Amino acid sequence: MKHEIRYFQILPSTNLYIEENLRSLNHGDVVVASKQTNGRGRLGREWESSSGALTFSMLYKDGEIDPCLLPLLSSVAVAKTMESLGLSPLLKWPNDVMLLDKKCCGILVQGVSQGEKNTYIIGIGVNLNQKSFPDSLPNATSLFVTLGKSVDKQSFLNAFLENFDSLSTEEALGFLKDHDYLLGKKIDLSYYGEGLSGLAKGIDSKGNLLLENEQGDILTISSGEATLHREK
Numbered sequence: 659m660k661h662e663i664r665y666f667q668i669l670p671s672t673n674l675y676i677e678e679n680l681r682s683l684n685h686g687d688v689v690v691a692s693k694q695t696n697g698r699g700r701l702g703r704e705w706e707s708s709s710g711a712l713t714f715s716m717l718y719k720d721g722e723i724d725p726c727l728l729p730l731l732s733s734v735a736v737a738k739t740m741e742s743l744g745l746s747p748l749l750k751w752p753n754d755v756m757l758l759d760k761k762c763c764g765i766l767v768q769g770v771s772q773g774e775k776n777t778y779i780i781g782i783g784v785n786l787n788q789k790s791f792p793d794s795l796p797n798a799t800s801l802f803v804t805l806g807k808s809v810d811k812q813s814f815l816n817a818f819l820e821n822f823d824s825l826s827t828e829e830a831l832g833f834l835k836d837h838d839y840l841l842g843k844k845i846d847l848s849y850y851g852e853g854l855s856g857l858a859k860g861i862d863s864k865g866n867l868l869l870e871n872e873q874g875d876i877l878t879i880s881s882g883e884a885t886l887h888r889e890k
């Protein structure tokens with residue numbers, strides 16, 4: 659895939675920039691901002707983009723990948739990039755990348771309508787070089803905190819794009835199986851406002867989480883937010 663990259667010092671959100679400039683951007687184009695003033699997170703949340711983070715979005719239209727697998731492929735490509743730096747990331751369903759039990763990357767894939775075409779914006783925020791995090795983000799970490807040295811943003815982005823382009827669905831699913839943060843753990847889940855609990859049993863070939871409830875049924879969960887279960 660060809661990637662033209664647009665760089666900005668400051669944008670409200672790289673996802674929003676792509677949404678507003680769909681006509682002048684092509685499949686594979688990437689938008690990078692050194693700072694976002696209104697970063698978007700999953701489930702309508704805000705994404706805090708402190709300096710040191712790598713924040714970018716990629717336009718994905720008329721590609722061959724099943725759109726429901728885009729978050730998985732993106733998170734695997736990020737994790738593979740981290741592994742090449744000597745780190746040991748794990749993937750937390752649906753698409754967080756974790757280092758030592760803390761989140762170091764968030765991914766937001768947005769579908770946008772553009773005529774008949776299936777068009778998606780893949781937004782990625784990697785905590786690369788932040789030296790610390792505010793008390794309001796106790797579960798965040800960065801590559802700098804874990805490695806003890808800075809990581810070059812451009813090299814990381816280039817390696818990510820190479821990994822994304824060369825990854826097959828089979829490879830991504832295999833990688834996920836070996837790097838599944840939730841696998842075998844008791845979790846709580848909010849699923850369309852409903853609270854569910856159970857044992858995480860892996861991810862199916864469509865990227866759904868398999869959850870075994872107390873009755874022993876396996877539920878297939880397409881979206882939501884999982885947290886490790888804490889006894890009350």
Ligand code: BTN
Binds near residue numbers: 694703
């Ligand atoms: C999450 O909630 O975990 C997803 C966070 C995604 C943040 C990235 S930063 C680059 C891109 N632009 C945005 O506004 N959001 C995504």
